[in-house]
Amino acid sequence: MLDNNLLTGKLVRLAAIDPETAGPLWTKWRLNSEYTRMADLDPATANSLKATRAWIEKHMDDWLANEFEIRALAGDQPIGSIGLGGEIKIHGDAFVGIGIGDPEFWGKGYGTEAMKLILCYAFMELNLHRVSLDVFDYNPRALHSYEKAGFKLEGRKRGMLLREGRRWDLIYMGILREEWLAQVSTNGAVQNKN
């Protein structure tokens, strides 16, 4: 039988991106510079609701083609987004990006579960060979979450970022299909997501 519970865990579910919902939330979240500096190499900026919504609409079919809204199951509340990009079709390798925009939901396992859900989607639906990510070394909470989801360290680009007057490494991580499958056979498919 197929596991048709692909997008739902115990804390969160993955849902579609709608510019009407995402526009105001992304605009608000990105004004929290702590959040934006964990998400981007580029300088944090203040973008209008109009510009944010237009950007989402413009990129729905390319950059956001594999982007999902993360909703907390309690209240079905949107708390962030997660998506896959990169050489998905040619090399079967996607870069995953995740942001929990609402700080109320930091450090409580919501992001880790969303990551486990998207890995399941990446390997069981998109049939990828591997999933990649990069993370800044001033974000140990994210690093820990990614390790819990099964990612392995693949290296660090030394001093890649300059922020607050010092240099920070950009850390690369990856998980191979076979590693993810081994995790699933140990934990069981559903348990692995949760």
Added chain:
Amino acid sequence: MNISTSLFDGSLIRLGSIDHDKDPEIESRWTHDPTFMRMMYTDPMRPLSAFQLKKKYEALEKEIDEAKNLYYFRIRARADERLLGFCDLRCSWPNGSGQVRLGIGSAEDQRKGYGYETLSMLLRYAFSEICLYRLTAVIPEYNLPALALFKKASFTEEVRRREALARDGRRWDECQFGLLVDEWKH
């Protein structure tokens, strides 16, 4: 080296600009060589006509003008001014980091020291002219000449993205090499 030492003239090669009349025919020949294309790019190789390359150069010059983070050169032999290849630097300004690429187009011009001199001049450009803090080179593990070239220029392997590339029915690692300004030997 000082302010009057040329950034663009080496002993074997010269860094210069695109020749929109002559270069398309020459580069078109390179794009028909799967070895060159697969060493240079990770997207599927396909030959390009002179017509397609003319359009590509126009798009490239538009990007250089608008994005203000791309520095692109054609490599020519000092001996006879013939086109040898091309190279570029792509920068992230707020972080002072850049990514470097270079290619020598035809097999008979490879392993002659043109690549090494080009890279040495690009490093000077990156660290003394646009004042970057670090450079990255992204190299598939099957590109042995590039791995040797960047190691010779003091780059260090920093990242190995396991099995990130699919070619010829098997998986290959993608290597990322880095060089910091303090490690640059000039």
